[in-house]
Amino acid sequence: MKSSSSLRIQLNYAFSFTLAIILVLLFTPNRLMAQSTNQNTTDLKQFAGTYQLLGKQDLALQISPAANGLTLKEMWSNREINFKQNAGLSFVAEEHPDFTLDFARDAGGTIHQVTAFKRDIWIRSNPGNSEKQRTAAETTRLNLAYQKIFLAFQEAINTNATDQIQNFMKTYLDESLLSAATMEGLIAKAKEMYQNTGGITLDPTKPINPETGTATFKSKKQGIPFQMNFTLNTAGKITNFGMQE
Structure with a gap:
């Protein structure tokens, strides 16, 4: 069982991350994002997966491909936000460009982490691993x-x-x-x-x-x-x- 202090730290971070999202949604004016008509679209499936906060694996995000980009789901609140691709590995919230997601590849070329708001690092859980049972x-x-x-x-x-x-x-x-x-x-x-x-x-x-x-x-x-x-x-x-x- 988690101690009250440990649970409080976890809840405080979850609250602060959610609060950052809410502030962006409330105070960032809607702006049209310029989209290049000849921009190459990256395969969105490569970004899909569960991402855990660096150093706090109890906090997780689920990222899934959507019709026009990606959908981010906070696993602790079930809140969902849609993102459009801004560049190859960079995405922005559809209506609020201040909320960004920047993905990174490992040495083998596999997506292994994403940075939200240019500061919060989330590590992908077992990228590239299959669902098969271990022997x-x-x-x-x-x-x-x-x-x-x-x-x-x-x-x-x-x-x-x-x-x-x-x-x-x-x-x-x-x-x-x-x-x-x-x-x-x-x-x-x-x-x-x-x-x-x-x-x-x-x-x-x-x-x-x-x-x-x-x-x-x-x-x-x-x-x-x-x-x-x-x-x-x-x-x-x-x-x-x-x-x-």
């Missing part, structure tokens, strides 16, 4: 990969040392995450976790869930349990993360 062997390999990563994460946090934390980041984080969140910002978050917990320990009574990428830890200072979530790409690198108390 027992695949699940075992994934479980071993998560065990290795979570143990390395525990060790890096408990050292509270910049070089050790940085080494963990370089070894296990995907370049897209390092680019979006910055190494300095991630190191600061790791040290903040150590200050708040006095160190962390994997809970041996709660096995790692390879399907959700979730592990349960306890703080050394107070013994309070919390969960960490890591999303891995096909190369086994972390592309997003989240924490729940």
Whole structure:
């Protein structure tokens, strides 16, 4: 169960994101967007999927292709907004051009994230992965990969040392995450976790869930349990993360 403080943080962010949308809808004057008649239309299906907020995987957006562009749905409120394509990877709300979506590709050319309002980064959940069920062997390999990563994460946090934390980041984080969140910002978050917990320990009574990428830890200072979530790409690198108390 989430603590009231954790739930409050989540709700506050969801409210602030929704408020930003409402302010745009209320105060941005309608303007006609110039559309080039010979503009090449990008295949809209490549943008479809679920996108989770960087560092807060509980908050998600669903993006779907529509007749003339894309439809964005806030999963926490079910609010839907339609967007038109402004350029290849850029979209604007149909009536309110201040509300923008800017998509980005990974090194392999797959859409892997979108930036809303030029500031909020949302990571696509498992881009390019099929819906097929994993085999027992695949699940075992994934479980071993998560065990290795979570143990390395525990060790890096408990050292509270910049070089050790940085080494963990370089070894296990995907370049897209390092680019979006910055190494300095991630190191600061790791040290903040150590200050708040006095160190962390994997809970041996709660096995790692390879399907959700979730592990349960306890703080050394107070013994309070919390969960960490890591999303891995096909190369086994972390592309997003989240924490729940």
